[in-house]
Amino acid sequence: MPELPEVQTIAVELHARLQNAAVLRAEVLLPRSIGYPDIALFTDGIQGRRILSVSRRAKYLLFLLDEATLVVHLRMTGRLLLETTPLSPHPHARVVLHLNAGRTLHFIDARTFGRLYLLVPGDVMPLSSYHALGPEPLEPSFTPALFAERLRQRRGALKSVLLDQRLVAGLGNIYADEVLYQAGLNPRRPVDSLEEAEMDSLHAAIVDILSKAVEQRGTTFSDYRTSWGLIGGFQDSLSVFRRTGQPCPSCGTSICRESVGGRSSHYCPLCQPF
DNA sequence: CGTATGCCCTGCGCGC
DNA sequence: TGCGCGCAGGGCATAC
Numbered sequence: 001m002p003e004l005p006e007v008q009t010i011a012v013e014l015h016a017r018l019q020n021a022a023v024l025r026a027e028v029l030l031p032r033s034i035g036y037p038d039i040a041l042f043t044d045g046i047q048g049r050r051i052l053s054v055s056r057r058a059k060y061l062l063f064l065l066d067e068a069t070l071v072v073h074l075r076m077t078g079r080l081l082l083e084t085t086p087l088s089p090h091p092h093a094r095v096v097l098h099l100n101a102g103r104t105l106h107f108i109d110a111r112t113f114g115r116l117y118l119l120v121p122g123d124v125m126p127l128s129s130y131h132a133l134g135p136e137p138l139e140p141s142f143t144p145a146l147f148a149e150r151l152r153q154r155r156g157a158l159k160s161v162l163l164d165q166r167l168v169a170g171l172g173n174i175y176a177d178e179v180l181y182q183a184g185l186n187p188r189r190p191v192d193s194l195e196e197a198e199m200d201s202l203h204a205a206i207v208d209i210l211s212k213a214v215e216q217r218g219t220t221f222s223d224y225r226t227s228w229g230l231i232g233g234f235q236d237s238l239s240v241f242r243r244t245g246q247p248c249p250s251c252g253t254s255i256c257r258e259s260v261g262g263r264s265s266h267y268c269p270l271c272q273p274f
Numbered sequence: 275c276g277t278a279t280g281c282c283c284t285g286c287g288c289g290c
Numbered sequence: 291t292g293c294g295c296g297c298a299g300g301g302c303a304t305a306c
Contacts, residue, residue, distance in 0.1 A: 001299070059300080075300055077284085092284095111283045113300070129301070156277060164277095165301080173299065222286085262279065263299070279305075287297085 002074040004137070004170030005213035006224050006232065007059050010080055013227040014061070015054040017082055022100040023049050023065075033094040033107065035073075035115035036126045042118050046070065046097070058133045058169035071117040071125075072107070077223040078114030081106045110223065133169045137206050138214070142168070147203040151191060158194070159187035160261035168206065174219055177241045177266045179205045186274045187258075187265040212237065240266040 002010070026043045028034055034042045049065040056062065061080070063070035072080065077092075083104045095107040095116055107116065119125060134150065135142045147168070154161050161167055162176040171179065180187050182205035185198060194202075218224060218232030221242070225231060239249050244257040248268040257266050 003300095073300085076298080110285065111299090113283065127301095154276090160277085163300085261277095264297090277306085279303105281303085282299105282301100285298095288295090290293095 001076060001172055001174060001221065002078065002218070002224055003059060003172035003175050004056075004210055005175070005216075005234065006218035007056050007061060007074065007170075008214050009217045009232065010074075010227055011054050011056040011061055014063075014080065014082065017227060018051045018054055018063075018099075018105070021051045021103065023047060023051070023097050024100060025098040027096040027098065028094075029096065030094040030109075030112060032112065033109065033114065033116060034118075036117040036119075042116070045118050045120055057130075057136070058165055059172070060130070067121055069119045071119065071127075073115050074109070075111075075113035075115070077111045078107065078109040079223065079225050080227055081108060081225065081229055082227045129165065132166050134165060134167045135169065137168050137170055137210055142203075142207070144200050144203045147206075148196065148199045151194065151199055151202075154191050156191060157187065157260050158185060158189045158191050159263065159265050161191050163261070163263065170210065171206070173263055174221075174238070174241045175209055175213065178209050178239060180265075181240045181267060181272060182209060184271055186272045187260045187267055188274060240268060242266065 023046050026046045028039050028043060031039050045068060049068050051063055051065055053064045059073060061072040083106060090106060090108050092108045092110045093106050094109050097105040099105060117126065150167055154167060159176055162171050183201040185202060213219060213234040216233035217226060219234040220231035221235065240255050243255045244266060246255055248255060248271055251270050253268055253270040255266055256269050257264055
């Protein structure tokens with residue numbers, strides 16, 4: 001489940017490894033993995049392009065090419081593996097970019113939710129939600145005051161609002177649960193009931209948890225891998241996520257799991273009272 | 275307009 | 291042991 005720390009790790013690695021690489025040919029093995037434009041325009045448009053940089057916005061990977069931009073969202077199970085030697089076809093390979101120097105960038109995606117988008121000059125980003133993305137939580141401009149101001153405009157359960165990319169970009173189910181635990185807030189807590197101090201705790205937890213997860217190169221449960229195929233390290237630091245029935249690291253109470261807004265939420269009933 | 279719900283997909287874990 | 295059901299979940303479409 002690539003969230004901000006996982007996508008950040010992949011972006012930093014690929015930037016270092018792919019700068020000035022050339023795309024010789026795109027091989028689309030599963031047409032629906034291409035979100036925009038159609039397959040022919042995608043393969044024609046990316047052929048011969050040079051990779052200038054790789055960066056991240058929210059959970060999107062941005063490949064800046066000469067005269068085009070490749071946007072990739074990994075969704076649930078997507079991986080981008082950069083292979084330096086010929087590789088037998090992976091059963092879940094959906095798109096393969098053949099690069100110069102015999103290298104290949106494999107987009108592998110078991111559940112096929114991930115998408116690739118190619119934008120050429122004059123194209124408007126076809127993802128309307130992209131334009132509505134909230135602030136980057138690890139940027140200095142993401143201040144407690146800005147966060148509180150945005151939170152005050154929202155209603156509903158705290159967990160659901162944290163997962164909404166319009167509030168803050170980059171949180172998914174793992175880090176939303178971990179952030180709420182660190183802030184001592186119940187996932188079902190109505191957003192409009194939060195005190196100023198609680199919003200500040202939440203802000204601090206978002207920055208702290210995400211920073212530490214980036215340092216650990218993300219969390220691997222099953223599918224997430226870095227561009228080298230390596231797992232992350234933050235799964236050993238999780239306090240509540242997927243720890244149902246296990247003791248809370250702080251008080252020893254059994255971790256609970258319940259559905260909030262259609263998403264599983266893990267929390268300590270003692271440390272995170274409603 | 276803002277919030278809530280269902281859906282897409284397939285591998286895997288669980289229960290019988 | 292083997293099989294089948296249901297869960298997992300980001301973001302979009304649709305409903306309210």
